[in-house]
Amino acid sequence: MIKKLQNIINKVSPVLAIALILIVWEVLSATGIVPKFMLPSPFDVVKAFFGDFTLLMEHAKTTLAEAFLGLTFGIVIGFIVAVVMDRFIIAFKAIYPVLVITQTVPTVAIAPLLVLWLGYGILPKITLIIITSFFPITIGLLDGFRSADQDALNLMKAMGASRMQRFIHIKLPSSLSHFFAGLRISVSYSIIGAVVAEWLGGFSGLGVYMTRVRKSYAFDKMFAVIFFISFISLLLMVGVTFLQKAVMPWEKNKNKF
Secondary structure, eight states: OHHHHHHHHHHHHHHHHHHHHHHHHHHHHHTTSSOTTTSOOHHHHHHHHHHTHHHHHHHHHHHHHHHHHHHHHHHHHHHHHHHHHHHOHHHHHHHHHHHHHHHHSOHHHHHHHHHHHHOSSSHHHHHHHHHHHHHHHHHHHHHHHHTSOHHHHHHHHHTTOOHHHHIIIIIHHHHHHHHHHHHHHHHHHHHHHHHHHHHTSOSSSHHHHHHHHHHTTOHHHHHHHHHHHHHHHHHHHHHHHHHHHHHOHHHHHHTTO
């Protein structure tokens, strides 16, 4: 009984917290404590979202296409870099500091340079997404490779297994949980990276839409697109979780015991 009550509380608590925030937000906006042009009410934001729903969907297609392409390349590059770093210790010592440095430079600072070098097309946007998304993938895979059971690796080696066979049968399965942990972060970064890149130029995309409504002081639409971007990121992260359960069914079965 106590356990069931605790489960109910755990599920209800986030809903209550969000409801409380919305109520406080509505009160601040409705009473004029914070002017509506600075903080539109939740109802105004919802109204703005559905009023521009078709336009938002069109812009979202562009942003999602950029994010998907950039994330795909980021996964491929991250996988290759992780394998090389795991295989060669000198590569690890040479590449790892460079990876860390790439994450210390603000995305907003890189974006104008990419636009200057690569133009206003899709290429600078995809490049920025790759830069922001491949790091969690690389580090996650590298940690996964190094967490492989050393006894299992030694046993396969003693049985005459090649390095590739040891990698496929031991190291790769050991890295899957780490990979999906990094992928959950990367899918969120890919959307944010696409939006930031779109701020600096382009003809469509949620970042372009955001820039236009900001310049027209339509802050209800500004809040609407912000929450829409957050919703897309959360939806993609949930999608990665379901993908992980499908790819790693043994993890679900292991938790039952």
